[in-house]
Amino acid sequence: MMDQIDPQVVPLFQGLLSLEQVYEKGREIQRKALEREFNYRCVEGFYFLRIGLRKNPFFEHIQHKKALQDGCILEVGCAFGIDGRDLVLSQGVKRENYLGIDVSRTFIDLGFELFEDKDKMENCFAVKSIGDEDWVSFVKSKLKRVDVVVATLVLHVIPKECRDFVSKVYQLLEPYQGVFIGETMGIDLPDEEPFYFERHDSPRVCHTSVSLTKLFKSVGFKRVETIFLSRWTRGGEGITATCEEDEEKVKNRARLAFIAFA
Template sequence: MQTVLQEIQVDEPLYQLFPGMTKQEIVNRALLIRKEAMEKESPHRCVEGLFFLKETLYKNSFNSEAFPKDKLPTLRIFEVGSCFGVALRKLVLDGASRDNIFGVDVSDTFVRLGYQFFDDKASFGDRIRVLNVLADNFFDVVHSWAGPEPFDVVIANLVFHCLPDHNDVLAERAYKLLKPGGVLIGQTAAHANDMNEQFVFGISPRKAVLHSESSFNNLLKSHGFQTVKVNLNDHPMEEEDIQWMSRHFAFDKNEASGLSLMSFIARK
């Protein structure tokens, strides 16, 4: 796999996370992080495609609804599937309280590489920990760490499509984490065609899931969410993304029309 440095984009707001560093220095560090992550973990398009340099949460069309600037300093925020932790670090820069943010990821490699990427173990502390959202003791661990108070916002960015057999558990646990009126926000792989049921593709253990607006509404409302809004146009999938899906999941490229990373927000 070849990468042309000049073609790699770093979103302008993310430069704030690397004070004093040039684009080339940031990209070089990102490529080292990507290399180790790809060697030690199963393939993830968001890692291989350097999505963490094009952080998607603040581009989500519902971002300002989930994180109003006047309330951001007091919001309790929990992220499932933090990966390298770009979103939470950016939220702190935007005004969120470091003491009110908590993130988990199943991969100790991703968590460790996140601290290495941003070189902020001393200042960022243990805001992101290794924990499987599907674990039996998930809530016990969260409550002993973050306290029993519910959260204002739960982030599940690029997570639902990675857990095709566990979407119900993820939706249920996100709902339970939230206070009344709290919101779930993120993106997931989706298809513009209207489907009442999710579409699982790939061969076990490498499977993923596509939702439509209808199937995702059905999923979240079946677990108690009162309102669900989606936007299929925030992040259309590019040809390179579709080729990656075909390569790793035996995805039929003939079914690729209308694919996107669908932004969503759901209120408890």
């Protein structure tokens, strides 16, 4: 598990000076999360101790823009909040200009426990479901504007709400010509339609580059760029495929990075 920890996370901790110390603390937080039966690869695979946004190949599009330094950033599905803390503590984003939301109170609370920074970062995080009718108004009440929306490994776990969520993101970004950036589990095939399946009886969706681009443009995004990253070599257990053709599609799972311009 030590190789799953990103050395760049160490400065985000208070008083922890080594990867070994971060690992031990992370193991305890992982145990507490798994005891509550979270069906998320970020917990199982120790991904919550790896920086995601800054490693996104499209990060350079926003790194030098006003949006990153002086604008407002919304992160959806922030989990334990590692990317948000990296933005605030390492990238110079103002605390009042960052909001990380997650559907899980446990994730938010364990994030505070992991980093021991609730006194400083409490206002940066909130519990909220993207399915709530007041989701857009809630975000607007917390941020004066929205220039960037981040969603790392979120879209594939919300197959039923995916289009509605992307539409809401566009609604927040369009007045400011903002950008939507993130990653999702994808299928590296030329298909025009996404692939639906189940993992541990939970519905999932894998988009192709074509289907994800079509989805974004259907709600108003003007330009979309995607790129496939590494193959998904772990986490195949618990996946239900209905036929041999679907089983072949599962083998083509890969991380799909995206950026969409409102």
